[in-house]
Amino acid sequence: xxxxxxxxxxxxxxxxxxxxxxxxxxxxxxxxxxxxxxxxxxxxxxxxxxxxxxxxxxxxxxxxxxxxxxxxxxxxxxxxxxxxxxxxxxxxxxxxxxxxxxxxxxxxxxxxxxxxxxxxxxxxxxxxxxx
Numbered sequence: 583x584x585x586x587x588x589x590x591x592x593x594x595x596x597x598x599x600x601x602x603x604x605x606x607x608x609x610x611x612x613x614x615x616x617x618x619x620x621x622x623x624x625x626x627x628x629x630x631x632x633x634x635x636x637x638x639x640x641x642x643x644x645x646x647x648x649x650x651x652x653x654x655x656x657x658x659x660x661x662x663x664x665x666x667x668x669x670x671x672x673x674x675x676x677x678x679x680x681x682x683x684x685x686x687x688x689x690x691x692x693x694x695x696x697x698x699x700x701x702x703x704x705x706x707x708x709x710x711x712x713x
Contacts, residue, residue, distance in 0.1 A: 583628040583699050584608045588618045601688045615640035622651045628699030634661040645675045656698035
């Protein structure tokens, strides 16, 4: 499975990607909205792990663009802020499937990526085969 990690801290994104690699997940890393747009234009992903604290509200723009490019792509939002504690993230980003609090438990992130990303890829394959 291939996922997109959008995280402003390149070192942290690398840690996440390394952990997921050990679980059989390939990751493309984007440290800015511009890099995320370029990655989303180039291919489809099983899931997007999205840092909600990208500068200037860019996380919402990236989420919108990801959904535009692939209406079913699951988005796993990550934040250290308590702003979304009332679950509004699920209203603001229709494809949000989970909200994780930073610092992350990497095993939990891997489980969410495998679960939601795997389901998305299964649906994509079924559509492609016409079943």
